[in-house]
Amino acid sequence: MRLLRESLAEVFGERLPAGVRARLVHGRPAERLVAESGRAQLLVVGRRGHSGLRSAAPGSVSTACVGHAHCPVMVVKH
Numbered sequence: 001m002r003l004l005r006e007s008l009a010e011v012f013g014e015r016l017p018a019g020v021r022a023r024l025v026h027g028r029p030a031e032r033l034v035a036e037s038g039r040a041q042l043l044v045v046g047r048r049g050h051s052g053l054r055s056a057a058p059g060s061v062s063t064a065c066v067g068h069a070h071c072p073v074m075v076v077k078h
Contacts, residue, residue, distance in 0.1 A: 030064035037069035044074045 062075045
């Protein structure tokens with residue numbers, strides 16, 4: 001939970017923007033994100049960058065989210 005709070009503070013500062021909610025959930029990432037997307041207006045997922053040709057392809061979690069989420073999905077390269 002500490003890492004989640006620190007990450008949010010690094011991105012947003014001391015105050016989260018209105019409407020932003022953070023929760024820590026356990027389980028398989030793709031399954032959990034797709035399930036949670038049913039209550040979301042937008043799902044934002046990151047993808048790990050790799051060198052070479054692999055950088056053009058999204059990872060398995062972001063691919064599952066794009067294909068199965070119940071809301072729009074934005075995939076952000078770190």
